Amino acid sequence: MTIRYGCVTCRRPVEAEGIIYECPRCRAAAVSASRRVRPAAGYPRGYLSVVWTPSARAAPGSRIDPLDMLPLRIRGSAAFPAGNTPLVAPARLSARTGYPFLFFKNDALNPSGSLKDRASLLVAEQAVALGETRVALASTGNAGASMACAGAAYGLEIVLFVPAAAPRAKLLPSLLHGARVVPVRGTYDDAYRLSIEYTQARGGINRSTAFNPLTVEGKKTVSVEIYNQMGCRVPDVVYVPTGDGVIYSGTCKGFADLMKAGCSDRMPRVVAVQVEGSNAIARAWREGRETVLDGTSTIADSLSVSRPAAGVMALGCLRRYGGRVVEVSDLQVRAAQAELAKEAGLFVEPSSAAAWAGFLRDRDLVNARSSVVVLLTGTGFKDLKAAEHLVTMPAPCAADLESALRLLADTYGMKD
Secondary structure: OOEEEEEOOOOOEEEEOOOOOEOHHHHHHHHHHHHHOOOOOOOOOOEEEEOOOOOOOOOOOOOOOHHHHOOOOOOOOOOOOOOOOOEEOOHHHHHHHOOOOEEEEEHHHOOOOEOOHHHHHHHHHHHHHHOOOEEEEEOOOHHHHHHHHHHHHHOOEEEEEEEOOOOHHHHHHHHHOOOEEEEEOOOHHHHHHHHHHHHHHHOOEEOOEOOEHHHHHHHOHHHHHHHHHOOOOOOOEEEEEOOOOHHHHHHHHHHHHHHHHOOOOOOOEEEEEEEHHHOHHHHHHHHOOOOOOOOOOOOOHHHOOOOOOOHHHHHHHHHHHOOEEEEEOHHHHHHHHHHHHHHHOOOEOHHHHHHHHHHHHHHHHOOOOOOEEEEEOEEHHHOHHHHHHHOOOOOOOOOOHHHHHHHHHHHHOOOO
């Protein structure tokens, strides 16, 4: 099983038959430099990106199977059916905003409730192909629950490193699926580092986002599905919630690979949406230098990261494909989460709502006749605590109609 890669940092080609995470030359250079001087601040270097080459060039506008664009043959999708999520046309929000070609890609309907199942499916297949039985990773919740779910379906042992402050509701599914959960007194970045040290010492596969290049590759399938669902056309604009930059990079790579296949002749404008309390990539894009945050603070915990693992890749995609970054506040995220639930029937976690908040903040820059896709990456049921502030439960009334009518009138203004 030989896979071709390109180094995101030095652009050199790399081929490997087994497990590989980093460019050997960049890794050797980094080790040598660390012995002489203090390592430079900035984003991780030497991560790899799969080089996908189509077996034959397709006709423009041809439908293509997302699984045919992956470096491994997928054999277990019946047991773990990631992908094939709906493209929702929200009639009420389209009318309210004046965008008739507005869509939501609802990846909250994946098996574990997260877009990250796309990456977990591919990593599970990688483990099977290489005869490995253990997968380790770091997560704030979603990636861990996703890999634990896939591990249960594939019969793999999952070791999950999480910051101790991660929402309990996001950790429970991982435990229920049988993962070995290791809470870490520290940040996501601490858990990320520890997961890498663990696999270096104990073996197995590391699924940590960006570190394993197949995580980006798996996530690109969301773009291929969007293309197919829109009648084999790419949208004009796509809004992507962005933390470490992997989903953003994967989304861009999917559309770029569609061009490579001959299916499409253009890229959409892919907009990275960051929350103000965790905006390392936004600041790096705005200031022209890699920014590492001293700390983060946001209700969108899935986007909370100080040193984006795929920062170099995401910034490269922004430059190469003409993307842009928009920042939103926690207050805007809360309002967007409530609006999606009440006006579109979509209950998503704050990180997903951030993408909708990004469109609302950005829409004056988007032509009203443009086709717009907002990527919803995770279900709200994983973080019910974050949604408690959106509603108030009325006190119970007596069990008679008059009392019920009074409650409806006093609480909701229903007088007819």
